[in-house]
Amino acid sequence: MLKKSSLLGIVLIASACSSEEKEVLVEKELLENLSTNNDVNTWRIVYESDDYLIEGFVASPSNTEEKYPTLIINRGGNRDYGEIEEEWLHYQSLWAERGYTVISSQYREGGNSEGIDEYGGDDVNDVLQLQHVARELEFADEENTYMLGISRGGLMTYRAIQEGMPINAAATTGGVSDLLGSYEARGLAMRQELVELVGHPSEVPEEYERRSAINWSEDITSPLLLIHGEIDERVPFEQSLQLYQAMNENGQVVKLISYEDGDHGLDNYFSEYHRAIEEWFETY
Numbered sequence: 001m002l003k004k005s006s007l008l009g010i011v012l013i014a015s016a017c018s019s020e021e022k023e024v025l026v027e028k029e030l031l032e033n034l035s036t037n038n039d040v041n042t043w044r045i046v047y048e049s050d051d052y053l054i055e056g057f058v059a060s061p062s063n064t065e066e067k068y069p070t071l072i073i074n075r076g077g078n079r080d081y082g083e084i085e086e087e088w089l090h091y092q093s094l095w096a097e098r099g100y101t102v103i104s105s106q107y108r109e110g111g112n113s114e115g116i117d118e119y120g121g122d123d124v125n126d127v128l129q130l131q132h133v134a135r136e137l138e139f140a141d142e143e144n145t146y147m148l149g150i151s152r153g154g155l156m157t158y159r160a161i162q163e164g165m166p167i168n169a170a171a172t173t174g175g176v177s178d179l180l181g182s183y184e185a186r187g188l189a190m191r192q193e194l195v196e197l198v199g200h201p202s203e204v205p206e207e208y209e210r211r212s213a214i215n216w217s218e219d220i221t222s223p224l225l226l227i228h229g230e231i232d233e234r235v236p237f238e239q240s241l242q243l244y245q246a247m248n249e250n251g252q253v254v255k256l257i258s259y260e261d262g263d264h265g266l267d268n269y270f271s272e273y274h275r276a277i278e279e280w281f282e283t284y
Helices: 086-097 122-128 130-135 152-162 179-185 188-197 205-210 238-249 267-283
Strands: 025-030 040-049 052-061 068-074 101-105 140-150 169-173 224-229 254-259
Touching: 040 086, 040 122, 040 130, 052 086, 052 130, 068 086, 068 130, 068 152, 086 101, 101 130, 101 140, 122 130, 122 152, 130 140, 140 152, 152 169, 169 267, 179 188, 179 205, 179 238, 224 238, 224 267, 238 254, 254 267
Parallel strands: 068 101, 068 140, 140 169, 169 224, 224 254
Antiparallel strands: 025 040, 040 052, 052 101
C-alpha cells in the first residue's frame, strides 16, 4: 500500500482561487522509485471532492512541455479492496507510453482518501472532479478526455457520463450496469458488502436503480465500447449485453466485444482487448 507518510517531496499546490473556479489539486508529488518506463512520470495527487480529500495517481510521458489526451481510468473494487497499488501504477504507465495523461482515483474510503465509499452514489463526484484536476495539469489536454472503467469502475463510468462529464469516448471491461442483478448473482459475502455500501435492495430499491445504467441507458451520450467475458463469474455477461441492446435500439453509438471463454479479468485477452480500446479511442 502506498502511504503518504512514507512518500517524500510533496508539492503543495497553491490554494488561491481564480475568478472562474476554485483549484481542486491540493498535493502533487513525483514518485521516483517506480520500476516503470523512464519515459513516463508518475505522481501521487490529493484533490478536493465535496468536503473530502481524495487520493489519486497521474502518469504521463516525461516530456511535460507537450499536452496529451486525458485518459481517466476507474478502478474496480470497493473501499481498500482493489485499491491502487504499484501494479496499477505499472498499468497506468502502459497507457502513458501510448501518449496519454492518465488519471485514476482511489475514490473516497480507498487508500488514503477521506469519506465513505457509496459504490456509485455521491462518490461519483470523485470521478467528476478529475476533469478539474486535468485542467490544472499543464501536460493534460482536458479538451480531449477518454474514460476506461473496470468492473465497478464501469458503473462509475456510466454514472460520470450520466452526470454530464464531457467524454470523447468510453470503454468498460466487465462493467456493472445492473447493480440489483449483481446483488442477486453474487454470494453472501458480496451481498453483505453491497448492503453496507448501498443498503438492502428491498429497503432502498431506488439506490440500486440510481447505480444501474440499464435503467437510464439513454443518458449514455458518449460513444461506448463494452468488453465482457461470457463466463464472467463476478459480473454476469448479460449486463453488458442488455446495455448494448438497449443503447443500440436507441440509436446510440455503442459496440460490444465478447469473449466466449473469457472470465472477469480477461487475462488471456489482455493485448487483444487493449488494442480494441485504443482503436476505439483513436476513432473519437
